[in-house]
Amino acid sequence: MDVIESNKYFLKFDRQGIIKYKAIAKHIKKLIDSNIVKDGEKLPSIRKLSEYLNVNSITIVNTYKKLESEGYAFQKMGSGTYAKRKDINKNFRREYSKVLKKISNNGYTEYMDFTGETPNGDFFPVKSFKNVIDEVLDRDGAKALICQEVLGYEGLRDSISHIFWNNKINSEDILIVSGAQQGIDIVSKAIVNTNDGVILEKPTYSGALSVFKWRRAAIFEVPVDKDGLNINKFEKILRKNTIKCFYTMSYFQNPTGMSYSYEKKIQILNLAQIYDFYIIEDDYLSELIYDDRIKYNSFKSLDTNDRVIYIKSFSKIFLPGIRIGYLVPPKRFKEGIQNCKINTDISTSSIMQRALDLYIRKGFWRNYIDKLNSVYSHRYDYTKYCLIKYLKDKAVFNDPGGGLHFYLRILDEISINTIQLFNEAKSRKILITPGTLFYKNPLDGQKYFRLSFSQVKDEDIKTGINIISDIMNQKR
Incomplete structure (x- = not known):
């Protein structure tokens, strides 16, 4: 069913009062990415959308062709054009994988790494x-x-x-x-x-x-x-x-x-x-x-x-x-x-x-595990203390009681998703793991991120969480 009456396809005119097909396509892509237009939802007919936006039908034809070429739409013969959500994780997974490779190759030594899933190699005997x-x-x-x-x-x-x-x-x-x-x-x-x-x-x-x-x-x-x-x-x-x-x-x-x-x-x-x-x-x-x-x-x-x-x-x-x-x-x-x-x-x-x-x-294995428990139980407590102190009004988390990480949900009043948080934190030399990587549907993880303390020193834990807090404060 066409959904013109919802006003979600509304577009402002540019300075010349002209809406070009590229601008319309960009707007519809944004609607699809943000799940306002659902995956598989039928898009308005060419005639209805051209009338609604007051443009000629050729403009809408070119809009839909562009959406199809970029993987945001598909046609059903005799039925119309339908939205298709791209895998928002695909490109990001590639980018995140490059980050992890650079870390393993010592390419990001100046970064505070909150992505680690294993104990710090410095403790290895x-x-x-x-x-x-x-x-x-x-x-x-x-x-x-x-x-x-x-x-x-x-x-x-x-x-x-x-x-x-x-x-x-x-x-x-x-x-x-x-x-x-x-x-x-x-x-x-x-x-x-x-x-x-x-x-x-x-x-x-x-x-x-x-x-x-x-x-x-x-x-x-x-x-x-x-x-x-x-x-x-x-x-x-x-x-x-x-x-x-x-x-x-x-x-x-x-x-x-x-x-x-x-x-x-x-x-x-x-x-x-x-x-x-x-x-x-x-x-x-x-x-x-x-x-x-x-x-x-x-x-x-x-x-x-x-x-x-x-x-x-x-x-x-x-x-x-x-x-x-x-x-x-x-x-x-x-x-x-x-x-x-x-x-x-x-x-x-x-x-x-x-x-x-x-x-x-x-018996070396048991000694090594005892050492890790001693080191990381302290680091766990300190990370939890910093999270409560600096993120208490911005994110919530459960207290796992062990392991090497915390999983946080950003509160709804903070207008940032975790891929955006990843990018902004990275620009300030902080690395985190966005929750989108852990879901079948990446959209389900947009407000979550994992914060590991395994590779980070105490002073960097405080500094890093402070920076994350500052980024979130700017998005209120």
Whole structure:
């Protein structure tokens, strides 16, 4: 239906009293980008819009041709022209990716980096890890460099089974992978086919969202509360759709920082059995718990029906350059997931697996985690203090009680979205992560941003949050 009467197509004339087709196209693009004109909504007919704007029909024909050429409209034969919203994240993702590459290449050393997802490399115990690598080479010789095992180095799998799982998981059921991202990718290839139903938290980790989009899964989103996703909305989707799997980050979820309560874990495990779906648990940063009220119980440790595919990365908490993680699949998918791993890269770095195994066995891992908790619990408290002091009337956030970041929502009275905030902060040497990256529909994240304190010193935390506050003050 044409919507002339809404006045949303109103345009002011230029100084010569002439509206050119480029100006009309620019105005309509703005309406589409801001969701005033909905994706797929029928645009006014050429005759009606030309009459409304008091221009000739050729001007509107050229307007619609320009919109089509720029991907903002499409035609249905015999029906008319329809709005098409471009992926506002596409170009920004490219830009944001360049920023992260420059950070990793030390190209943005003068910036205050609030985008980090891993602990600061300054805390990494290089000397002790070097000694462990030397000991591995002395012990194993060339085998440490060339020996490949399909499931991963047996010693590391034994260490994981014994130290992290108290031998409750058999080492033969553990598959070593090159980090959590590869784990998610392998699992998706093994169990998710085109149009299979997949439920994600809303918002969710952008890397997982990309994987399931690439698999062309039918993606359903369920909003999260303080203690996990909304169970009522979750079960409503389960009742109406056939769901293959549910992807979750059980502790300090990226980006919200939310952790699941014990009660919600039990509810979801029961629903998995009732509705016959599997849980992909990405155990993210659960080592960094600062609030004693948060108790560690993974979905996997509570699973009595073999419904959980457990993924754990050592890269996030240890060092991104050491690309090692592991997954524990249900028996039903064990062979398929192992085959997908073999087809992907055959084996993860042998020497790094052996070094990590020895590092864990010698107790260095526990010492390192204790050090990180000491450093980051202080930094967490200080960041929270600065957020309350400088952003209390501009943004709100939940208190995650652990992890490495906060997730903030800009209050409605502040007229800025987070891509604009990103750009303005970047111009003042501050880097943040806009919430648009974490949603299936980027528009849902326009008022959110993630602020990580992992790579920022105390004095820069205060300065950076002050600058963000100043930017928001200008947008009241």
